[in-house]
Amino acid sequence: MSLLTLVSLLLFSTSATVLASPCVAFDINWNLLAFDLDGKDYNAGTQDTWTGSGKATDITTSGRPPFDGSNTTCYLSQYTNAIYVMGADSQEPASVYIYDAGAKSWSTQAVTAGSFDPSSFDAILDHDTNVFYALSNGNLFSLDMGLLKAANSTPLAWVNAEQAPYPANYQPVMALAQNHIHFLDVPGVAAGSADIFVIHYSYFQPVPQPFPLPNGSAIPATYGQATSFFQESGVQQEFAFIPQDSSAVYVVNVETNTTQMLAGPTTKDPKATYFAGITSLVQLDSAGGVSFLPYQEGNVSVNSAASWSTVSLLAAVAPPSSSPNNSTSPSGSSGGNSTGSGSSGNTGGAPSSSTVHWSLLAILAAAAIVASL
Ligand SMILES: *[C@@H]1O[C@H](CO)[C@@H](O)[C@H](O)[C@H]1NC(C)=O
Numbered sequence: 001m002s003l004l005t006l007v008s009l010l011l012f013s014t015s016a017t018v019l020a021s022p023c024v025a026f027d028i029n030w031n032l033l034a035f036d037l038d039g040k041d042y043n044a045g046t047q048d049t050w051t052g053s054g055k056a057t058d059i060t061t062s063g064r065p066p067f068d069g070s071n072t073t074c075y076l077s078q079y080t081n082a083i084y085v086m087g088a089d090s091q092e093p094a095s096v097y098i099y100d101a102g103a104k105s106w107s108t109q110a111v112t113a114g115s116f117d118p119s120s121f122d123a124i125l126d127h128d129t130n131v132f133y134a135l136s137n138g139n140l141f142s143l144d145m146g147l148l149k150a151a152n153s154t155p156l157a158w159v160n161a162e163q164a165p166y167p168a169n170y171q172p173v174m175a176l177a178q179n180h181i182h183f184l185d186v187p188g189v190a191a192g193s194a195d196i197f198v199i200h201y202s203y204f205q206p207v208p209q210p211f212p213l214p215n216g217s218a219i220p221a222t223y224g225q226a227t228s229f230f231q232e233s234g235v236q237q238e239f240a241f242i243p244q245d246s247s248a249v250y251v252v253n254v255e256t257n258t259t260q261m262l263a264g265p266t267t268k269d270p271k272a273t274y275f276a277g278i279t280s281l282v283q284l285d286s287a288g289g290v291s292f293l294p295y296q297e298g299n300v301s302v303n304s305a306a307s308w309s310t311v312s313l314l315a316a317v318a319p320p321s322s323s324p325n326n327s328t329s330p331s332g333s334s335g336g337n338s339t340g341s342g343s344s345g346n347t348g349g350a351p352s353s354s355t356v357h358w359s360l361l362a363i364l365a366a367a368a369i370v371a372s373l
């Protein structure tokens, strides 16, 4: 085996496992927060400034998670102005890191997972109760966050509520609106319809609810990402669904039970994640690029004409590392240009600086092995 082969093998195996996974969220003043873009956290301010020539504010501070997980997810607790971050610490996969957006401080909430699998779930944070509901390996779990904006020293626990009435192979896509959890892409359910769990009654509605487009066509029955639009206060009434092919954005209104079809993201990235505020849907792609679609609830003509723009304030401080869908050779501000490192494994983000360190270690290790032959 040649030195080069050995080095590239080692580079591949190490860099693939240490890719960081950033996430975006809003605070209750609708400032866009981006966590772990090129290893730092930023506040990009409100929507009116995102496309300007300024720079996002660095809000990186102590107590933050290592962001070394592969599937980090962020949730806004609107009552507490806290962001709950899951999957951001590979050593403590069940812990929920709490960012108090008012105090700008972090704390770590210990969580007992029980039979909840932190490596396989989808979850929503219920607006009114501040309780997480998650589907993991076919079971519905809940995690009551109380009104925490800083961690409690007593661990919290995921409670296994009940088995969900969905096929075992269901890869969950969950969306919250009006205290109902909408399960999209359930096998056997017609395109455009969702199965519903009514939170306040702990009740799986037996009949799926259709959400047709105005012309009678339907959201495709396919896997994708979902995120709820917030209101200034009160429970969400609409959610966005973005299929994996990024071909369109579907906005479902659960008051009228109808769907609007809007422009798909410019960056077609099956590994992108999304977070909606009140007046925008934000995409974080797997190279660390952040863009948004402006949105006005109830204004079909404006929404139909809306298009995606880059959040230049974030790109100015943390340029995306490479094209998301082709990230076989990360380059740019953080990834370095080490050969052969792939990010194909997971919901990666822009590789953080740890990639470079591991790559160097790998080269040293390989050199040592070869030298000893
Ligand atoms: C990340 O998500 C992928 C896809 O759902 C899953 O296969 C993998 O196990 C997850 N990894 C971790 C560390 O949670």
Ligand SMILES: *[C@@H]1O[C@H](CO)[C@@H](O)[C@H](O)[C@H]1NC(C)=O
Residues within 6 Å of the ligand: 213, 215, 216, 217, 261
């Ligand atoms: C219905 O409307 C959507 C969105 O405008 C469009 O993509 C689709 O082709 C239409 N379907 C039919 C059957 O007209």
Ligand SMILES: *[C@@H]1O[C@H](CO)[C@@H](O)[C@H](O)[C@H]1NC(C)=O
Residues within 6 Å of the ligand: 196, 209, 254, 255, 256, 257
């Ligand atoms: C919308 O769907 C919900 C849930 O199935 C149902 O309770 C409600 O009556 C429907 N509303 C309309 C206007 O059809």
Ligand SMILES: *[C@@H]1O[C@H](CO)[C@@H](O)[C@H](O)[C@H]1NC(C)=O
Residues within 6 Å of the ligand: 296, 298, 299, 300, 302
């Ligand atoms: C939609 O927005 C446009 C532009 O702001 C405004 O002129 C129009 O009145 C709005 N329509 C509705 C139904 O809100």
Ligand SMILES: *[C@@H]1O[C@H](CO)[C@@H](O)[C@H](O)[C@H]1NC(C)=O
Residues within 6 Å of the ligand: 268, 269, 270, 325
């Ligand atoms: C990459 O992007 C192209 C064009 O946008 C798309 O057709 C293709 O499916 C994507 N490939 C992967 C692996 O996501």
Ligand SMILES: *[C@@H]1O[C@H](CO)[C@@H](O)[C@H](O)[C@H]1NC(C)=O
Residues within 6 Å of the ligand: 323, 325, 326
């Ligand atoms: C991915 O790489 C191929 C070959 O280098 C290139 O043709 C294609 O445009 C790239 N796709 C994207 C989405 O950047």
Ligand SMILES: *[C@@H]1O[C@H](CO)[C@@H](O)[C@H](O)[C@H]1NC(C)=O
Residues within 6 Å of the ligand: 336, 337, 338
């Ligand atoms: C990356 O590539 C550039 C141009 O080829 C080179 O100057 C630079 O030293 C490389 N950086 C690393 C970390 O290899």
